[in-house]
Amino acid sequence: MSKSFNIIKTNTSNPKVWVVIGVSVVGFVVLAETLRRRRNPKLNGRVDFGAFLERFELIPFPQPPPPAARQPLAGLKFAIKDVFDVKGYVTGFGSPDWKRDHHEAERTAVVVTLLLKNGATCIGKTVLDEFAFGITGENKHYGTPVNPQMPSHIPGGSSSGSAVAVAAQLVDFALGTDTIGCVRVPASFCGILGYRPSHGTVSMIGVLPNSQSLDTVGLLARNASILHRVGHVLLQLNAVEPRRARRLIFADDIFQLSKVPKLKTIHVISKAIESLSGYQNPEHMNVGQYIASNVPSLKGLRAQSTSPENGTATLKALSSVMLSLQRYEFKTIYEEWVKSAKPRLGYNVFERVLEAINTTQDNIKILYKVRNEMRAALQRLLKDDKILVIPTVSDPPLKLNTKKTYSAEFHDRTLVLSSIGSMSGCCQVAIPIGKYNEHPISISFITYHGGDKFLLDTVLDLYDSLQEQVNIASNLVPLPDTNGSIDASELLKEKGNAAFKGKQWNKAVNYYSEAIKLNGTSATYYSNRAAAYLELGCFQQAEEDCSKTISLDKK
Secondary structure: OHHHHHHHHHHOOOHHHHHHHHHHOHHHHHHHHHHHHHHOHHHHHHHHOOOEEEEEEEOOOOOOOOOOOOOOOOOOEEEEEOOEOOEOOOOOOOOHHHHHHOOOEOOOOHHHHHHHHOOOEEEEEEOOOHHHOOOOOOOOOOOOOOOOOOOOEOOOOOOHHHHHHHHOOOOOEEEEEEOOOOOHHHHHHHOOEEEEOOOOOOOOOOEOOOOOOOOEEEEEEOOHHHHHHHHHHHHOOOOOOOOOOEEEEEEHHHHOOOOOOHHHOHHHHHHHHHOOOOEOOOEEEOHHHHHHHHOHHHHHHOOOOOOOOOHHHHHHHHHHHHHHHHHHHHHHHHHHHHHHHOOOOOHHHHHHHHHHHOOOOOOHHHHHHHHHHHHHHHHHHHOOOEEEEEEOOOOOOOEOOOOHHHHHHHHHHHHHHHHHHHHHOOEEEEEEEEEEOOEEEEEEEEEOOOOHHHHHHHHHHHHHHHHHHHHHHHOOOOOEOOOOOEOHHHHHHHHHHHHHHOOOHHHHHHHHHHHHHHOOOOHHHHHHHHHHHHHHOOHHHHHHHHHHHHHHOOO
């Protein structure tokens, strides 16, 4: 028996060893592995990407007998951030000091019970930034979960473990909480879907708060179908609504903050809706200027600018108000415990907790006034059928152990974008759309408070078409035109030429057709497609393209 213990202690980092040991002494290893997980959750990360703090199984409620319909989430597994109460377990809040000072929960969180009632199985609790007070996903005590998309970079937080568990396909979906971007940011960095519901629409009973005016339960999922199913359960939606028209609004000023070319974002989305019914022509706007004009209480809080309607200064002021509100409410709840317990904290979290505890907000009313005005402004902008489109984050994920100064700049730029959803209380979904320079790209759809079903239905409707356009865009090599933008039609033509040379005639036709959709006045595109049609023996189509070529260019 002691020999077996030595084997386990010295070889736990090698997964193959577990297979060998498991075959020979199954019963003993199961017991030893369970004890090992309980004693040192940090080691557990080596087999679970560091996502889990604690593994257990909460089985779903019994399936109703036929002819009753099958439970909507039957067969799905999920994990929960360690802020959700589970009866018989201490809710740890990402801090061993907090866990030491608190007792086992007497009840399971309402939202977790709801998922179990609908057929899902919960398999454990996940890592988070301490007190859900960060957006990097790092944790001094339990380690940083490994981002499956970019292992040398942060996963994003504070719901880091939940995002990693989904991205690594350890679960079908996971629960987190979103205060200042804590679901949307890790969803973006891990290349998955992240949903922040309208503020107050999903029960927070049995969930540890960070800032009650900003907190929501959040959902992370691998695909749009699972997001839609689970989202409907969380919102307890049953009614079938008639299909409605949709109009996307691109926030041009926000996209200028992103380092990703528009060919990879706005162009992909625009192409995706072309083939779908019910989508009106997209609009473009400057959201920063709109907020400056419609949230008057921000005026005195903006940094001095040469332009009175400076949108960037307005967005920075909005994110500053969001942080001030978070600190004030965190202090209101936790000041007494922090001062008495003096918890050990990672340096990023330590700074933010210290700022919160030392905050002296003289005019707290202005913070709530900005929040109320922001919600009203976004309701007016997006009511009925409109969806605001922005990049989820402005920067790629930081490398692990990045210097403090750069981390602060990254933090500020990220919060400028996340403050729009948090301060308005609107619902938002972060959607992965491929990669750029090896890091995941994510765009966000935001609609009015209470428009959750409309938003989830839109994401489901659009998701497959988006991914198809992502695949097309991923094969394009971006070349700047004279204005510094991307001439997408020329790129598609070049792709068609490459396919033609490779005798992939059908592919060539498809690329030339996409180029023609973007620019129907180029004789070259029709001429090239005619050549591909001839190779395929499609003589009528080739003749039509030749006629079109001549009509466009008599020479």
